[in-house]
Amino acid sequence: MQPQVLVLGSANADLVVEVPHRPAGGETVLGSDARVLPGGKGANTAVAAARLGARVALTAAIGEDAHGDLLLTSLREAGVDTTAVRRATRPTGTALITVTPDGENSIVVSPGANATLTASDVDVTGAAVLVASLEIPLAVVEHAIAAAAAAGVRPILNLSPVAALAPETLAALDPLIVNEHEAAALGDLLALGCRSAIVTRGPAGATVLTPGGSVDLPAPQVTPVDTTGAGDAFAGALAAELAAGATLEAATGLAIEVASVSVTRPGAQPSYPARADLH
Ligand code: RIB
Secondary structure: OOEEEEEEEEEEEEEEEEOOOOOOOOOOOOOOOOEEEOOHHHHHHHHHHOOHHHOOEEEEEEEOOHHHHHHHHHHHOOOOOOEEEEEEOOOOOEEEEEEEEOEEEEEEEEEEHHHHHHHHHOOOOOOOOEEEEOOOOHHHHHHHHHHHHHHOEEEEEEEOOOOOOOHHHHHHHOOEEHHHHHHHHHHHHHHOOOOEEEEHHHHHOEEEEOEEEEEEEEEEOOOOOOOOHHHHHHHHHHHHHHOOOOOOHHHHHHHHHHHHHHHHOOOHHHOOOOOOHHO
């Protein structure tokens, strides 16, 4: 069966340690026991969309190792089609994550197998929506967005980590998703040429930008324990709702709700709610 939502992005094992504060250069900080959790921006996005009931497929690359097995198990338990998750000779990507008591995180990523993705891994056939993110080669992301636009598949890009995009890539995006820091660096988002844009603002919600104007949507007030993967939860939920026919504003409202739930629970994929968990 064809997916409604095709996700393209990284798949990582997250090595997570809670710390009282982030170490400065040359400093050693003692933290909690380390946990190994399924993560990566692409795999996270796919799981978030699947938990809402969308038919989801992920295009990604993992290693022939235990971290790769961990990812496949998490993806399959969420109902994600992993046919296009290729095993590579390089190790599964690894993210070294520290989480401070305020729920904030710092992440170092070793891309490993993610760096082996090529344009030939991408097949957008039959999808309603493509949602991509970085931590994989930029050329593959730009190829996928061009292929989606040509095939009538709605391309969404979560520009995380931020990268410089070709004008024709920007022009296809509907929407471009950036956080407020990235938005400030990029300037007038619609002037960049994208069809729509969303600026995520953490606890303050998100702003939807279209040629018709901008709308600020609030977020519920929650106490965060771990913000890791909240942006991926937002992108996955947005893609699931858009694929199901929601308006951009309605889809953004639900995506804010999903991201808000995710920050109240530890980890990335383990923190994502099912539709029944939402109000
Ligand atoms: O966005 C959160 C993700 O970033 C983590 O799961 C980590 O793997 C890195 O890719």
